[in-house]
Amino acid sequence: MEITKKNKFVEFFKNYWMYVAVGVVVIVVAITVGLLAGRGSVPTTSPSLEFSLPMSEASIVKDFSSTELQENTTLNQWEAHLSVDFTSDNADVFAVLDGTVTDVSYDILNGYKVEITHDGGFVSTYSSLAEEPVVQEGDSVASGEKIGSISSTATFESDLGDHLHFTLYLNEEPVDPNNYLDLQNK
Ligand SMILES: [Zn+2]
Incomplete structure (x- = not known):
């Protein structure tokens, strides 16, 4: 029973390892992009302040x-x-x-x-x-x-x-x- 299961798994992996590998890569890329996007949206410094002049042509x-x-x-x-x-x-x-x-x-x-x-x-x-x-x-x-x-x-x-x-x-x-x-x- 154990052996059969194992064999089945090995069989499955042999046939579909390509899909599994692609799946893993897609998940890693998705997590990385998500983390980078998340980090970008959190301000780490205060927003830059845009000063204007108190008088014109002064x-x-x-x-x-x-x-x-x-x-x-x-x-x-x-x-x-x-x-x-x-x-x-x-x-x-x-x-x-x-x-x-x-x-x-x-x-x-x-x-x-x-x-x-x-x-x-x-x-x-x-x-x-x-x-x-x-x-x-x-x-x-x-x-x-x-x-x-x-x-x-x-x-x-x-x-x-x-x-x-x-x-x-x-x-x-x-x-x-x-x-x-x-x-x-x-
Ligand atoms: Zn003065």
Whole structure:
């Protein structure tokens, strides 16, 4: 009985080994493809963030500097400038990244100011805006969406005239926007 069974199996294998081999190859390929496809669909890094510019056709009137002090001609003092100041004939100011407006405020130094919180630990602030920015706290904004217009409400830089004082934070530390936005190629 045992021998017969074994013989039958051997007979079967002799006749159909080709099909068995092909079947095994198909299964291995299917599993490999499945694993690769599965791995591809699971993000291993955070999605890349596409920054846009806060103003169109803008020029930088004061660049970011954390180590070299720059003269503040309004306050008549030398200071680090952890922001970038822009001016443009087009006064519109745009969100640099999708996000949520987390603060709209006014104080005599910064003027009207909008704060937007983004994914990835980024926060952007826009100071020296004209009265009544077009967004409110809690609003969702898209990258490139208008949030306000420039003015000279930031009295600590009133010498610069109408401009945007733009600051980018990563994990609550100011970072050089030049490292994230294509500022020199506008
Ligand atoms: Zn500034």
